[in-house]
Amino acid sequence: MGKITLARVDDRLIHGQVMTSWLQYTGARHILIIDDETANDEFTKTIISMAVPNGIQLDVFTIAEATSFLSENNFNDLILLVKSPLTFLQLIERGIPLKEIVVGGMGASAERKSFYKNISASENEKIVLKKLIDNGVEVRIQVIPDQKSVSVKNLL
Structure with a gap:
């Protein structure tokens, strides 16, 4: 397995200045979107690929495909986006180790309630965040690189 530079939760996936600032901040040259629905939608993949800056590699995988890729390949400076x-x-x-996850965008919906500022989470998502923390993952909220991060552990 290679080096994951950033593991980010953002329900908008790739979008404008926010993603560009993370690419500049991390120096990453490869984005891996992991989402079963997106991976199986050719139209959405085409639209997303248009938002990726020149010189950045993009892959869109299902969870199963991502597990294989992350387990079997050596890579550097990879951004995981879910x-x-x-x-x-x-x-x-599935055996993929993650040390840190950055929550950057979880918008409001019928199931989600305000969690922290403009970040929303459902009760189930809060349980998942706690499980991640219980698995030794540092989970923090940080929308853009210049913003101070906030530990999710302190919010649950």
Whole structure:
């Protein structure tokens, strides 16, 4: 397995200035989106690929495909991008070690209530976040690199 530079939860996936600032901050040249629905939707993958800056490699995988890729390949400076913290828990349960997860975008919805500032979470997502922490993962909220991060452990 290689070096994961950033493991980020953002239900918008790749979008404008926020992702560009994380790419500049981390120096990463490869983004791996892990989301079963997105990986199986050719139209959405095409739209997402248009938002990726030139010179950045993009892969969009299902959880199963990502597990194989992360287990079997040596890579450097990889950004993992998921819509839900549950995806990271599933990767850990499949043997993929993660040390730190950054929550950057979890918007409001019918199931979600305000969790911290503009970050929302459902009761199930809070349980998942706690399980991640219980698995030794540091989970923090940080929308952009210049912003101070906040530990999720202190919010649960």
